[in-house]
Amino acid sequence: MSGIDFEVVELGDADAVEVGERAPDFTRPLVDDEFWEDVSLSDLVAEGPVVLVFTTMDGAFPSTYMWNAIRDRGWGTEGGPAAEATVVGLSISTPYEHKTLVRERGMDYRLFADPSNAVAESYGIVNDLDGMEGVTEPRPAVFAIDSNQVVQYAWFASEWPDFPDYDEVEAALEDL
Amino acid sequence: MATTDAAITLYRLQACPFCERVVRKLDEYDLDYRSRFVEPMHSDRDIVKRISGKRTVPAIVDENTGVTMSESANIVSYLRDTYGTEHASAGTRAEAE
Numbered sequence: 001m002s003g004i005d006f007e008v009v010e011l012g013d014a015d016a017v018e019v020g021e022r023a024p025d026f027t028r029p030l031v032d033d034e035f036w037e038d039v040s041l042s043d044l045v046a047e048g049p050v051v052l053v054f055t056t057m058d059g060a061f062p063s064t065y066m067w068n069a070i071r072d073r074g075w076g077t078e079g080g081p082a083a084e085a086t087v088v089g090l091s092i093s094t095p096y097e098h099k100t101l102v103r104e105r106g107m108d109y110r111l112f113a114d115p116s117n118a119v120a121e122s123y124g125i126v127n128d129l130d131g132m133e134g135v136t137e138p139r140p141a142v143f144a145i146d147s148n149q150v151v152q153y154a155w156f157a158s159e160w161p162d163f164p165d166y167d168e169v170e171a172a173l174e175d176l
Numbered sequence: 177m178a179t180t181d182a183a184i185t186l187y188r189l190q191a192c193p194f195c196e197r198v199v200r201k202l203d204e205y206d207l208d209y210r211s212r213f214v215e216p217m218h219s220d221r222d223i224v225k226r227i228s229g230k231r232t233v234p235a236i237v238d239e240n241t242g243v244t245m246s247e248s249a250n251i252v253s254y255l256r257d258t259y260g261t262e263h264a265s266a267g268t269r270a271e272a273e
Binding site: 029034035036037038095099 | 187210211212213214215221222223
């Protein structure tokens with residue numbers, strides 16, 4: 001008994017893409033602070049390693065926290081962890097919401113918009129949302145993908161809420 | 177068609193009839209193009225301003241010719257003058273595939 005009277009929900013097992021497996025390719029609108037256009041994961045991989053960050057829909061506090069942490073740690077930026085990697089996000093939010101998030105967070109990361117949640121399905125990390133009938137989104141997750149599009153590090157939430165161990169991810173990024 | 181390595185980039189706004197007019201022409205000439213969607217708010221369209229000097233959409237950048245252009249009527253005539261004569265051969269190619 002911890003004496004803490006709130007509930008951390010167990011999400012149970014997921015049949016997620018594992019380390020050593022090929023990262024499933026997809027094409028979705030990729031949004032920055034000015035515009036969006038269709039981009040494939042393989043387009044990004046052609047330029048180097050990719051860190052793919054799945055979050056809750058924009059506006060939910062876990063996505064805000066995750067992007068604040070990643071921005072402050074400087075993932076994928078010069079002098080930061082995985083400086084040569086492209087760090088991108090993905091949620092079910094629309095391109096319009098993504099643009100707002102990118103601007104409000106002052107973050108130098110682009111976000112894939114996947115309202116269908118089909119990408120999370122292909123990565124085996126769907127989270128059915130209790131109390132939002134018909135809406136599913138990805139579990140919070142981080143996949144580090146090398147330049148052969150092979151997953152070298154994978155984390156996904158097993159509780160709700162749950163956050164990545166940023167130090168652990170950064171250790172894995174050193175080997176990308 | 178929409179591919180990321182297309183020579184033509186179309187800056188467009190969702191549900192903008194002037195943009196759709198350009199899309200129809202691009203499709204008619206079977207041209208590969210990349211779509212970049214921008215803000216409904218005119219004042220927020222800095223990317224369009226940087227490439228074309230104006231904030232209006234549609235705007236296209238054609239790497240085949242080095243042309244950047246806005247105003248749908250201008251773009252449609254440009255596409256007709258540049259690619260219109262290839263229309264017949266493009267149609268033949270599509271039929272052959």
